[in-house]
Amino acid sequence: MKSLIEIQNISYCYSQNSPAIHKINLSIQSGEKIALVGSNGAGKSTLLLTLNGMLEPKKGHISFQGTPISYDRRALRIIRQKIGFVFQDPDVQIVAPTVWQDVAFGPTNLDYPEDKIREVVQEALRKVGLEGFDKRPPYHLSGGEKKRVAIAGVLAMDPEVLILDEPTSMLDPAGSEDIMDLLDELNHQGKTIIISTHDVELAYPWADRIILMENGGIIASGTPENAFSDKELVKRARLKTPILLELCQELAARGIKNGGRLPTTVLDIIRIIENEHHGTIRLSENGYGIIHVGDVDLQSGEKVNALVKKMHHDTIGVMGSRAKICARQWGINPDISYAVIDKCILQAMNGKSSLILTTAGMVSRVIERVTHFNQTNNRSIPVQKIISEDPTG
Numbered sequence: 001m002k003s004l005i006e007i008q009n010i011s012y013c014y015s016q017n018s019p020a021i022h023k024i025n026l027s028i029q030s031g032e033k034i035a036l037v038g039s040n041g042a043g044k045s046t047l048l049l050t051l052n053g054m055l056e057p058k059k060g061h062i063s064f065q066g067t068p069i070s071y072d073r074r075a076l077r078i079i080r081q082k083i084g085f086v087f088q089d090p091d092v093q094i095v096a097p098t099v100w101q102d103v104a105f106g107p108t109n110l111d112y113p114e115d116k117i118r119e120v121v122q123e124a125l126r127k128v129g130l131e132g133f134d135k136r137p138p139y140h141l142s143g144g145e146k147k148r149v150a151i152a153g154v155l156a157m158d159p160e161v162l163i164l165d166e167p168t169s170m171l172d173p174a175g176s177e178d179i180m181d182l183l184d185e186l187n188h189q190g191k192t193i194i195i196s197t198h199d200v201e202l203a204y205p206w207a208d209r210i211i212l213m214e215n216g217g218i219i220a221s222g223t224p225e226n227a228f229s230d231k232e233l234v235k236r237a238r239l240k241t242p243i244l245l246e247l248c249q250e251l252a253a254r255g256i257k258n259g260g261r262l263p264t265t266v267l268d269i270i271r272i273i274e275n276e277h278h279g280t281i282r283l284s285e286n287g288y289g290i291i292h293v294g295d296v297d298l299q300s301g302e303k304v305n306a307l308v309k310k311m312h313h314d315t316i317g318v319m320g321s322r323a324k325i326c327a328r329q330w331g332i333n334p335d336i337s338y339a340v341i342d343k344c345i346l347q348a349m350n351g352k353s354s355l356i357l358t359t360a361g362m363v364s365r366v367i368e369r370v371t372h373f374n375q376t377n378n379r380s381i382p383v384q385k386i387i388s389e390d391p392t393g
């Protein structure tokens, strides 16, 4: 990973108020998934707004790809294309009367030619799972759909970094999971993602790195396990320890060791408990359940549907925006649509079979993740591709 954004000693204050952020130093690497976590007023939004030049620090410097950000109109246009910003409230961001026009707004302002605008808008809508929404007026959309329109508007300019201020505020649990899953997918496609949130349960399993903020400053930066391990810091930030970490701390206090790795998922906790009880915990009589994984783009909906009906998996998981749309259109109702791989591994450890429907790049990700789990935990959960190319096209 190479350094993308360097923040050196920046401070910002609104009018005569005390600084909203002060003496912030931070280095952001290409490909990271970062969550700024802090309570109300900690300075998260202010810091995010400085990253793409929407606010100019009163002190200090910010560089992007080794070049200091400058604040003339031309330079700002470029930086805002490279570092896209999705506001907390999509109604602030959505300006046009139709979804298509709204997503085309950025590329049009960047003077893209007509056919390129068509291409990038189509691609952005496809990525966020809003194909076919072109003519819809944004004000008739649900909160989650509006959020996707705002994300598509930013993606249409092909930024390197995507910043999202409170990406799941105002969304229901399923809508929140969908957005976090989309952010994972975009990160997997190479985007650096930075979010702000005060929801520790959301940030903890999702982020590669947590930056804890309090009173305008950074008080911790590290892996989620490390950043949240210091109870004093968590208290100082007026936050809560994520429940999985608290559970692990309670288990440790009772002599149950974590095997050198703190848990970030339910699967990690089960692994800790299983290791402790090795040989005595109840495992399925049938051994491990199989995990099948299929690429929805390789076969028609009719054939995938027939396969799903024939194979009778205990659990159907759908991963990624495109696979979710296909499943919906084909009348396949998934049991899980977030943290799908881990949940299917849990099912497999319980002797249950599962099918994960996804798209090309993610198929190898599923196989790698299960294989890695097998290797590091001395398991042999079978994982297999099942949908092959349709020779009839």
Ligand SMILES: Nc1ncnc2c1ncn2[C@@H]1O[C@H](COP(=O)(O)OP(=O)(O)OP(=O)(O)O)[C@@H](O)[C@H]1O
Residues within 6 Å of the ligand: 014, 015, 017, 019, 020, 021, 038, 039, 040, 041, 042, 043, 044, 045, 046, 047, 196, 198
């Ligand atoms: N436009 C503004 N004018 C004046 N003060 C502001 C403005 N925006 C934020 N502040 C102040 O700056 C400080 C940091 O606010 P900021 O919105 O960056 O925090 P935050 O961590 O994003 O909070 P929240 O989670 O509530 O959105 C707060 O004291 C806030 O009152």
